[in-house]
Amino acid sequence: MFFVDTIETPGLGNRSYLAGGPRSAVVVDPPRDIDRVIAAAAVRGVRIVAVAETHLHNDYVTGGLELARITGASYLVPAAAAVSFARTPVADGDTAPVDAGLTLRALATPGHTPHHMAYVLEENGRAVAAFTGGSLLIGGVGRPDLVEPRLTGTLARAQYASVHRLAGELDHTVEVLPTHGFGSFCSSSRAEGTSSTIGAERERNAALVKDVDSFVADLLAGLDDVPAYYAHMGPANAAGPSPVDLTPPARAGARDIARRLAAGEWVVDLRSRVAFAQGHVAGSFNFEGEGQLATYLAWLIPWGRPVTLLAGSADELAHAQRELARVGVGRPAAAATGGPESWVSAPEELRSFRRADFAGLAAARKRGEEPVVLDVRRTAERENGALSGSVHIPVHELPGRLAEVPPGVVWVHCAGGMRAAIAASLLDAAGREVVAVDDGFDAAAAAGLTLTAPRSAA
Template sequence: MTQIVPIDTPSLGDRSYLVSDGSVAFVVDPQRDIDRVIALAEQHGARITDVFETHIHNDYVTGGLALARATGAAYHVNAADPVTFDHTPIHDGQVVQVGSEMRVRAVATPGHTFTHLSYVLETSDRASAVFTGGSLLFGSTGRPDLLGPEHTDELVRAQYASAHRLADLLPDDAEVFPTHGFGSFCSATQSEGERSTIGREKKTNPALTGDEKSYVDALLAGLDVFPAYYAHMGPANTAGPDAVTLVEPKTADPAELRARIDAGEWVVDLRSRTAFAAGHVVGSLNFGLDGSFATYLGWLIPWGTPVSLLGSSAAQVAEAQRELVRIGIDRIESSATGTPEEWSGTAPLGTFPRASFADLADVRHHRTVTVLDVRRELEWVDEHVAGAVHVPLHDLLHRLDEVPPGEVWVHCKSGYRASIAASVLAAAGHHVVAIDDEFDRAGQAGLPMAV
């Protein structure tokens, strides 16, 4: 019996898939840390014979080549993709037999990229599932603007046509298994769905329920910025990423950590925003593992800046290291575990207050403070606190001079991005208060709102 096992990477909003008949298996769009894929195949008693890539990814470094080399599997990449590493070229309409029970049919579905492929799983002479990568997602499609504005119009129309091609080609009960759409910025919009079928998408997906113009206009109007590190993923994947070894970083003492901070390196505190605000190494930055850690670190960091990690435990550091290799940050200069007092040595710790929107409303009755909104542009345009200064988090490092001196109360939608921003501001010497609250409560607290 064929079994499809999703392999979640929630921090990046992606899923890979292991598909097994109990003897052999194939994998679709594997992430860079292939050890978990190999372990999963072993659990299912299956030998990986084939690896399929839906497209040259923009949001993570693929593990496809490394997995194929480690297992001896055939690595199927679109014949039109300009890659130079060893692979098995695959074309639209080509069928690959996997074991005795499974056939995988490639279907050209351009839109997210020009050479995007979806893969239809055929068992018992019927199409039972389709792996859609960044094409047809749950209630959405992959975004068409990652290759540059000069290609967006052509790709968005191709994306519409590709969604219809899949809907026309496959039966309504065929299950849909996308790679993106679970929080990835590769998705045009986000969905709460966990499962879907072609029939369901025909009823709910804007690419299939309306005309092309309505789909194109709505999708393009809703596109927001995407992480800066995406610029490095396509070239890395085209070149053929090597396998990674997750070797534990060397331990740094307080003197080394201070020297690294003073040299302009990034010393990243992985603890929660609550713990960081209560005490941290002065100059360190807070990217908590309890949020979209790799996405925001990769978005903000000047590419190539040396990174050191601070965690409560070795397991926390190892988790962060695993997340970072997925976006091509392979080298961790050093790490330290324990408490901020141990990391800081004899130097005093940095702290800053946390507050709610109700606290902000109260404070504004008594004194003037700067309110800094670090949400993205579309969030700001929708609604914001009247009189706030708007600098999106991803621009903050380059626009610190736009933050007024004095007391700064920084907020986002729910607190995670605000803590990152607060750590950046504190490291730059600002008197900062982190609003750890839901933005929906701002108006309820009596703060004047604007659109």
């Protein structure tokens, strides 16, 4: 009897898989922090005999090379992927034994990347699960625009053909087990649910219910911004990532924190946005440890810039260090735990700012105030409706566009509050008076604020 265990990395919106039988198993698309995979195998009491990559990942650093080295497993990598390390090249139709009666079969599924490979787990010759990587996702497909702009149209059509190949060759009961689609920007849309089968996807997946021209046109029209750090992930994975180092960073005192800020390094406060607004080190930035820390910090920070982490606890610090290692952000230059009073030498080195909701913004306008309203959502989100008169600068563009924010008190909002907190900290560090709107965007209309019509309704 086979098993499939899911190893989730919710901060990046991805999944890895451990699958096998009573004695041995294969790992598909492992995360960089492979201790989680090794622990999962230990719980099952199985030996890892193969590590399989569906493609060279654009959104995280793989742990596959190190996992294969430590376990002695075969490292299965698509043959067409140009890499700088020894591996077992995999072509369409190749098979690898997993356990008695269990085999892994490779299916070429280009689209997300030119070399993309899906893997089908077969039990006694019958397909039981499909590890689809960035090809067929739950209710969608992987993006075709992360490799080379000139290939995007071609890869979109290849993605359509690959999804049809999977749906055509596999039985309707086969489970669909993608790597992307749970919040990753590698997906063209968010997963509709947490599990699916080939049969379910035949009924609802756009790639399987639309004709190719309609599918490609809609797919390309819906592509959103690409995190800047993605440009570094593919090359890192092709070169062969070094083992992850999660040992605690050097401890930073108040003077060291001040020195690092003066040198232009990033000092990142991981505490909740509520705690940060109440009091924080002047010049520090707020990226909450929970949520999409790795995605947004790696997206905004100048690549290679040293970062010092401030956390409320050692556990919070360790979690953040692990998250950042997954996307290739170097080891923290230093770190401190506790609270803001212990991170400064004098009270005047602390700052705070106001928090509000959309009702508070409406009330401010009724009082005759003329706040600058800054919308830091992505362009695709804003096209579905925006506050009239608001200024739009996506949060990932804000560090380079601070000078474009008009003078005055800045009320900054996003869709839910997290990105607004990041933006508020950036503005606060630049000396601006800011109010962070910590509210769901749906509450704006209920508060009586005027919204522009969505582009589709205009």
